[in-house]
Amino acid sequence: MLLGDDGELRPTIFAEMSALAASTGAINLGQGFPDEDGPVEVLDAARTAITDGINQYPPGLGLPVLREAIAEHQERFYGIRVDPATNVLVTAGATEALAATILALTDDGDEVVTLEPFYDAYAAIIGLSRATHVTVQLRAPDFQPDHDDLRAAITDRTRLIIINSPHNPTGSVLPRETLELLIELAHKHDALIVTDEVYEHLTFGVEHIPIASLPGAVERTITISSAGKTFSTTGWKIGWIVAPSELLAAIVAVKQYLTYVNGAPFQPAIAVGLRLPDEYFTTAAATLAAKCDILSAGLGAAGFAVSRPQAGYFVIADASPLGVTDAADFCRALPTLAGVVGVPVTAFVHPDRRNGYSSLVRFAFCKKVELLEVASAQLAGLRTT
Numbered sequence: 302m303l304l305g306d307d308g309e310l311r312p313t314i315f316a317e318m319s320a321l322a323a324s325t326g327a328i329n330l331g332q333g334f335p336d337e338d339g340p341v342e343v344l345d346a347a348r349t350a351i352t353d354g355i356n357q358y359p360p361g362l363g364l365p366v367l368r369e370a371i372a373e374h375q376e377r378f379y380g381i382r383v384d385p386a387t388n389v390l391v392t393a394g395a396t397e398a399l400a401a402t403i404l405a406l407t408d409d410g411d412e413v414v415t416l417e418p419f420y421d422a423y424a425a426i427i428g429l430s431r432a433t434h435v436t437v438q439l440r441a442p443d444f445q446p447d448h449d450d451l452r453a454a455i456t457d458r459t460r461l462i463i464i465n466s467p468h469n470p471t472g473s474v475l476p477r478e479t480l481e482l483l484i485e486l487a488h489k490h491d492a493l494i495v496t497d498e499v500y501e502h503l504t505f506g507v508e509h510i511p512i513a514s515l516p517g518a519v520e521r522t523i524t525i526s527s528a529g530k531t532f533s534t535t536g537w538k539i540g541w542i543v544a545p546s547e548l549l550a551a552i553v554a555v556k557q558y559l560t561y562v563n564g565a566p567f568q569p570a571i572a573v574g575l576r577l578p579d580e581y582f583t584t585a586a587a588t589l590a591a592k593c594d595i596l597s598a599g600l601g602a603a604g605f606a607v608s609r610p611q612a613g614y615f616v617i618a619d620a621s622p623l624g625v626t627d628a629a630d631f632c633r634a635l636p637t638l639a640g641v642v643g644v645p646v647t648a649f650v651h652p653d654r655r656n657g658y659s660s661l662v663r664f665a666f667c668k669k670v671e672l673l674e675v676a677s678a679q680l681a682g683l684r685t686t
């Protein structure tokens with residue numbers, strides 16, 4: 302629930318859409334959670350950990366086995382060498398990692414730059430920290446930031462530059478040139494970089510380049526990720542931070558009063574996941590890409606203009622060819638019109654900047670193939686309504 306402009310408490314559009322899905326029985330493509338279980342090795346490891354008694358508070362930084370697996374993962378996939386004892390912190394999902402980072406590293410009035418649309422928690426946490434939220438717009442169809450816009454937004458007032466690549470909600474992946482510019486600007490203005498990489502393994506034929514792997518970045522970058530998307534364990538809320546030790550120490554000081562610790566038996570299980578062979582990661586991405594194709598084709602056939610995502614769980618569909626001018630109203634009607642739930646992209650945009658996003662809807666494709674096929678068939682009816 303959030304306070305509206307009138308001071309009334311009202312549900313977020315996400316809660317409203319989930320409630321609508323539940324009350325109408327519509328197919329819920331609004332929320333980004335998989336409807337199939339992740340790798341059996343990971344699930345079995347969690348059961349074993351519970352049986353073996355790993356059920357009490359883990360150490361504040363997280364169980365050593367997971368911190369070591371995170372460090373190994375960074376080196377194995379990206380060539381980034383980190384010390385599991387001083388550079389790695391396990392968190393209650395990427396959400397707590399973001400909260401602890403922003404609260405620890407900003408003071409009242411500092412500017413925090415994000416891309417827009419943005420994952421909704423960013424604005425809420427920046428607000429909690431009393432920092433000022435500055436955004437750089439991403440526009441259809443490729444949803445990449447304009448380099449001059451980045452130069453204008455990042456100034457000496459900027460404390461944090463938060464990037465999210467692969468990006469939610471648009472599915473875009475930042476190319477090397479943009480990442481290099483961001484590093485240059487961070488140096489020029491003495492800003493820190495926070496990179497949210499929760500979809501790091503779910504790319505569709507494009508390379509995910511962690512900004513910390515590029516020259517000049519690692520000493521001023523806080524890398525955040527999570528097991529939820531990679532291993533279809535969104536409910537376990539196991540996330541992590543990799544950062545220089547002095548920055549991590551400041552973040553730990555906040556994190557200890559948010560949750561202190563979480564998910565003891567899930568931590569060794571995610572360590573097992575991070576050590577799975579390459580084939581697991583490539584198959585997970587390929588399976589998701591095929592699902593993306595099914596839903597994108599369905600949305601296209603229904604009359605939407607579809608932007609092809611490069612990664613992640615979501616596709617953005619422009620409903621303007623169907624005569625839609627207000628995607629929020631359209632999403633409220635969609636369960637009745639087509640038995641499907643989506644989320645308006647304006648939910649990821651500051652209220653003053655909704656123009657340019659007002660006919661866009663985000664749909665999740667991290668669902669069973671059969672469900673995506675039924676949703677596509679139901680959406681096809683929109684052409685005739």
Ligand SMILES: Cc1ncc(COP(=O)(O)O)c(C=O)c1O
Nearest residue numbers: 394395396420469499527529540
């Ligand atoms: C971009 C982005 N960051 C962070 C999160 C939150 O991750 P977690 O569930 O690990 O807290 C999500 C979840 O949807 C996300 O899309």
